[in-house]
Amino acid sequence: MTDRPEPSGSVFISYASQDEEAARRICEALRAAGLQVWLDKSELRGGDAWDAQIKKRIHDCTLFIPVISAHSNARSEGYFRGEWNLATRRLLNMAQDAAFLVPVVVDGTREDDARVPDEFLLAQWTRLPGGETPPAFVERVRHLLQGESASARHPRLEETGKGGMIRAHGRSEVRRWNVGLAIAALLLLGAGAYWYFDRAGDTRAGISKSGVVPAAADEKSIAVLPFVNMSTEAEQEYFSDGISEQLINSLAKLPGLRVISRSSTFSLKGQNVGAREIAERLGVTHVLEGSVRKAGNLVRVDARLIDARSDAQVWSETFDRELTGIFAMQDEITLAVVRELKVALLDDGLPARSPPESIEAYNAYLRGRFYWNEGDPTDLEKARQNFERALELDPDYALAHAAMADYYSALPFYSTSRPDEVFPKAKAEVARALELDARLPEAHAALAYIRAYYDWDWRDAGKEFELALASDANNANLQHRYSRYLSSVGRTDEALVHMQRARELDPLSLIIQANVGVIHYFGRQFDASLGQLQKLAAAQPEFPVAHWGIGLAREQMGDMEGALASFQRAAELTERGTNVLASMGHALAMSGKPAEARAILGELAARAKKRYVPSYQVALVHAGLGDKERAFESLEKAFDERSTLLTYLKMDPRFESLRADPRFKAMLRRLNFLEEPVT
Numbered sequence: 001m002t003d004r005p006e007p008s009g010s011v012f013i014s015y016a017s018q019d020e021e022a023a024r025r026i027c028e029a030l031r032a033a034g035l036q037v038w039l040d041k042s043e044l045r046g047g048d049a050w051d052a053q054i055k056k057r058i059h060d061c062t063l064f065i066p067v068i069s070a071h072s073n074a075r076s077e078g079y080f081r082g083e084w085n086l087a088t089r090r091l092l093n094m095a096q097d098a099a100f101l102v103p104v105v106v107d108g109t110r111e112d113d114a115r116v117p118d119e120f121l122l123a124q125w126t127r128l129p130g131g132e133t134p135p136a137f138v139e140r141v142r143h144l145l146q147g148e149s150a151s152a153r154h155p156r157l158e159e160t161g162k163g164g165m166i167r168a169h170g171r172s173e174v175r176r177w178n179v180g181l182a183i184a185a186l187l188l189l190g191a192g193a194y195w196y197f198d199r200a201g202d203t204r205a206g207i208s209k210s211g212v213v214p215a216a217a218d219e220k221s222i223a224v225l226p227f228v229n230m231s232t233e234a235e236q237e238y239f240s241d242g243i244s245e246q247l248i249n250s251l252a253k254l255p256g257l258r259v260i261s262r263s264s265t266f267s268l269k270g271q272n273v274g275a276r277e278i279a280e281r282l283g284v285t286h287v288l289e290g291s292v293r294k295a296g297n298l299v300r301v302d303a304r305l306i307d308a309r310s311d312a313q314v315w316s317e318t319f320d321r322e323l324t325g326i327f328a329m330q331d332e333i334t335l336a337v338v339r340e341l342k343v344a345l346l347d348d349g350l351p352a353r354s355p356p357e358s359i360e361a362y363n364a365y366l367r368g369r370f371y372w373n374e375g376d377p378t379d380l381e382k383a384r385q386n387f388e389r390a391l392e393l394d395p396d397y398a399l400a401h402a403a404m405a406d407y408y409s410a411l412p413f414y415s416t417s418r419p420d421e422v423f424p425k426a427k428a429e430v431a432r433a434l435e436l437d438a439r440l441p442e443a444h445a446a447l448a449y450i451r452a453y454y455d456w457d458w459r460d461a462g463k464e465f466e467l468a469l470a471s472d473a474n475n476a477n478l479q480h481r482y483s484r485y486l487s488s489v490g491r492t493d494e495a496l497v498h499m500q501r502a503r504e505l506d507p508l509s510l511i512i513q514a515n516v517g518v519i520h521y522f523g524r525q526f527d528a529s530l531g532q533l534q535k536l537a538a539a540q541p542e543f544p545v546a547h548w549g550i551g552l553a554r555e556q557m558g559d560m561e562g563a564l565a566s567f568q569r570a571a572e573l574t575e576r577g578t579n580v581l582a583s584m585g586h587a588l589a590m591s592g593k594p595a596e597a598r599a600i601l602g603e604l605a606a607r608a609k610k611r612y613v614p615s616y617q618v619a620l621v622h623a624g625l626g627d628k629e630r631a632f633e634s635l636e637k638a639f640d641e642r643s644t645l646l647t648y649l650k651m652d653p654r655f656e657s658l659r660a661d662p663r664f665k666a667m668l669r670r671l672n673f674l675e676e677p678v679t
Contacts, residue, residue: 010037011037011145014087015072033138035138063144064090066120069109105125107130118501220256225265230292236294247333247334261476264282285307303316303317317332358393369383399442402442404426405429405450514546517532521556551584626657
């Protein structure tokens with residue numbers, strides 16, 4: 001008999017304390033087979049030395065086994081959750097088919113109900129009731145340690161054995177989207193592209209020089225390109241864009257299909273690029289393209305589905321409809337894509353829609369979306385006018401109410417309104433939207449933002465984010481916004497996982513790439529932050545957010561000259577945007593240049609006479625100057641304004657000089673930061 005080579009890797013078993021007995025049984029079975037296992041049996045969970053050892057073990061282990069049960073579900077906090085987050089963070093640097101996670105369920109907990117990181121749902125789950133471990137599971141672990149299988153994250157098999165079950169799961173099988181959700185999905189606030197920043201220019205990378213390395217193409221993945229407006233009137237472009245966006249949103253609701261977000265596909269609008277090159281850039285196998293011709297009450301849509309691997313057209317059709325049949329036509333196109341790609345439908349077919357009573361209201365809504373996506377303050381007002389027109393025509397149009405909530409919430413980011421002046425209006429609009437359609441994901445997404453950035457109700461914000469994600473997990477902007485929320489409350493490891501998901505769904509988004517670096521910055525990982533942002537700046541030298549972020553990282557690393565140079569470049573690209581000025585003022589003060597820092601304060605004060613300047617930014621400069629009293633005075637003004645920027649106070653390292661002051665802790669308490677938020 002030939003001796004099998006002994007695996008050289010190790011296994012880390014993570015569990016809630018109530019599941020110690022089940023974890024011990026799994027450990028003993030693996031050790032009996034000669035496998036190296038790390039199992040924490042100590043009740044002494046604190047201490048820097050212990051934390052360092054845990055982190056090292058997770059960093060070095062070959063396989064990570066999280067033990068999932070009703071006990072882990074019941075606990076919103078626990079040391080095991082920190083271990084799970086560290087494990088998912090490792091996945092960011094691994095190949096998509098790498099075997100690392102081996103989730104184990106030790107009781108009757110259903111996968112649909114498990115409170116686990118999203119990445120766990122992409123791995124092959126095993127049921128070991130009570131921790132009883134059959135030989136088949138031990139052998140599977142041995143094979144994984146020997147590198148003989150790499151299917152843990154994308155399994156295709158289903159096995160059943162004595163004493164346990166190994167079953168393949170994908171995200172779509174584990175968490176189904178609700179059937180009755182509305183088809184049309186808003187991008188989650190245009191202000192997402194302005195996070196902690198004034199208007200920064202284009203947030204998408206051009207196809208010729210993006211510097212983006214997209215994910216490997218999935219077997220079932222698609223990019224919906226902007227349908228070409230073939231109408232005689234150029235003004236009808238809003239309608240062709242609207243059709244394209246509605247198709248993206250409809251397809252994104254389907255399980256088992258990865259759909260590239262609107263912002264990445266629309267950044268290619270008007271470019272003469274072939275389907276194969278587009279698919280390579282976006283990491284997809286199929287492309288849907290077409291044209292729209294609208295004349296009066298009649299619409300003609302030509303749609304074509306292309307297999308980008310062969311550049312062959314696999315389906316095409318022409319649809320002639322009256323406007324009143326536009327929704328049925330969208331369903332027909334969606335069903336054709338489903339048929340050709342062999343995508344599983346929801347249990348009851350396509351996601352249900354709640355169309356407006358008036359087709360004119362729908363037209364007005366599409367016009368509003370068109371202007372909303374332009375991202376300019378002038379266009380924002382045009383968006384508002386069209387959303388309001390939609391509501392005049394149909395006061396019970398829930399989606400238009402949700403759009404108005406997004407509009408009001410965005411205004412502070414454009415420095416046009418104080419948060420305390422507009423967020424109450426946003427709350428009223430979202431309340432009406434949910435009254436009309438309690439399942440509307442756009443409304444839950446808008447409410448999540450309001451709960452976090454205006455109410456400072458982190459618990460309820462987390463719940464609302466989960467409700468929105470349950471039905472719209474393929475929404476890149478929602479993943480992006482949720483990542484920002486997690487970063488604000490200090491859960492940076494989880495934030496990076498969701499930001500990575502956003503990158504997969506929107507691979508050409510520059511703001512998403514930049515915010516990976518900013519999250520590292522808030523997590524005090526300044527080397528990682530600098531590296532990410534420098535890569536982005538090299539690929540996109542005219543993108544100011546990258547230079548601003550580099551300045552932040554360099555300042556914290558002690559490179560004051562480099563920081564000021566980066567801020568200066570960002571200032572040039574933004575015409576001395578308010579946020580860049582405040583960051584530069586803080587850096588000047590920290591560089592021993594108080595006169596220049598005070599000059600920045602004077603410039604901000606002059607600007608405040610014309611438009612809203614967040615007092616949080618003024619406080620930054622005072623903090624850099626060491627003027628604690630004026631820094632706290634400005635922060636108090638920020639509280640009066642209900643400033644959205646206060647949500648970064650917990651994590652912003654530039655306020656380090658104030659943290660020892662009891663007033664700072666009192667402010668964190670007012671922001672509800674002293675209790676760990678749960679979702």
